[in-house]
Amino acid sequence: MTPEAPGHAGGDALHFSVLTLFPELLRPFTQEALLGRAAANGLLKFDLHDLREHAGNRWRKVDDTPYGGGAGMVIRVDVVERALAALPSTPDEVILLTPAGQRFDQRLAEELAGRQHIALLCGRYEGFDARVEGLVTREVSIGDYVMMGGEAAAACIMEAVGRLRPGVIGDEESWRADSYSSGLLDYPEYTRPAEWQGHGVPQVLMGGNHAAITRWRRDRALERTLARRPDLLPGAGLTPEDSSALLTLGVDADALAGHGAPPPPTPKRKRTRRPKTPQEPV
Structure with missing residues (x-):
C-alpha cells in the first residue's frame, strides 16, 4: 500500500480537469508554488487534457468554419462531448469559460471549493459550437474583457478555488480575512522597516x-x-x-x-448619584 501524503485524507483531493488545446501553457502553473506543493501533498489534483486527442480524425482537427459564414473557426461540439466522456470520473461541475458567463467572484470560489471534481473547458478561436452549452453545468467569466483563450481564466479559477481547500495555505484565517471573503476590501498591511x-x-x-x-x-x-x-x-x-x-x-x-448599515450604538448615559441627605438628629 502506498503511504498517504501528509495532511491528506484519502479521496479528499479537489480534482481539476482542464480541457484545452494548449495543455503545456498550464503545466508549470500547476506544478509550482503553493498549488504545486498542494498537489504533491495530495490536497489538489490537476489533469490537463488535450482536446486534439478527441478530434476523431487523423489531422487532429477540432474546429470548422461557422454555419452562416463569418470570420474565424468554431470548436466542434462532438469533440467536446468525446473529451468529457473520456474523463476518468464524472465531474461535479463542468464549467465553460466564456465572456458571456456569470461573473466569477469570491462567493463562487467558496461554493466551488466544496466540490470534489471540477472540469474547466477552455476555448480558442471564435469559441465553441453553441450546443456545447448543453454539456456544461455553468458558464463563467473572469471579467468584462476578451482574451485569446480560456487558459488564463482557468488558472485564475484553479488558484482562487484551490487555495480555499483545508491545508493548501498554512492559516485558514488568513483567507477568511481576505478581500471579498470578509465582505470588504482587505485592510492595509505593514512590516519592517518601521x-x-x-x-x-x-x-x-x-x-x-x-x-x-x-x-x-x-x-x-x-x-x-x-x-x-x-x-x-x-x-x-x-x-x-x-x-x-x-x-x-x-x-x-x-x-x-x-449601505445596509444598522443604526449606530446608542451612547450610554452616565448615571449620576443623588447626594445623600444628612440625617436629622433624633
Missing part, C-alpha cells in the same frame, strides 16, 4: 493592544471599501460599530441605510 522615506507604520499596530488593532483594521477596511468599492457594503454584514466608523468617515445618516 520608518521608510518619511512614511511610518501606524502606532496602533505596534502597541500590542489586540482589541484596538482589530478595530483599526476593520475601520481601514471600511474606509478602503467606501472609497473604492462602495457597492460591496450592503453585503458586508455591517455592525452598529461599523456604522459609527462610517459616520466618522463622512457617510451621512441617510446614506447608512442605503
Whole structure:
C-alpha cells in the first residue's frame, strides 16, 4: 500500500480537469508554488487534457468554419462531448469559460471549493459550437474583457478555488480575512522597516493592544471599501460599530441605510448619584 501524503485524507483531493488545446501553457502553473506543493501533498489534483486527442480524425482537427459564414473557426461540439466522456470520473461541475458567463467572484470560489471534481473547458478561436452549452453545468467569466483563450481564466479559477481547500495555505484565517471573503476590501498591511522615506507604520499596530488593532483594521477596511468599492457594503454584514466608523468617515445618516448599515450604538448615559441627605438628629 502506498503511504498517504501528509495532511491528506484519502479521496479528499479537489480534482481539476482542464480541457484545452494548449495543455503545456498550464503545466508549470500547476506544478509550482503553493498549488504545486498542494498537489504533491495530495490536497489538489490537476489533469490537463488535450482536446486534439478527441478530434476523431487523423489531422487532429477540432474546429470548422461557422454555419452562416463569418470570420474565424468554431470548436466542434462532438469533440467536446468525446473529451468529457473520456474523463476518468464524472465531474461535479463542468464549467465553460466564456465572456458571456456569470461573473466569477469570491462567493463562487467558496461554493466551488466544496466540490470534489471540477472540469474547466477552455476555448480558442471564435469559441465553441453553441450546443456545447448543453454539456456544461455553468458558464463563467473572469471579467468584462476578451482574451485569446480560456487558459488564463482557468488558472485564475484553479488558484482562487484551490487555495480555499483545508491545508493548501498554512492559516485558514488568513483567507477568511481576505478581500471579498470578509465582505470588504482587505485592510492595509505593514512590516519592517518601521520608518521608510518619511512614511511610518501606524502606532496602533505596534502597541500590542489586540482589541484596538482589530478595530483599526476593520475601520481601514471600511474606509478602503467606501472609497473604492462602495457597492460591496450592503453585503458586508455591517455592525452598529461599523456604522459609527462610517459616520466618522463622512457617510451621512441617510446614506447608512442605503449601505445596509444598522443604526449606530446608542451612547450610554452616565448615571449620576443623588447626594445623600444628612440625617436629622433624633
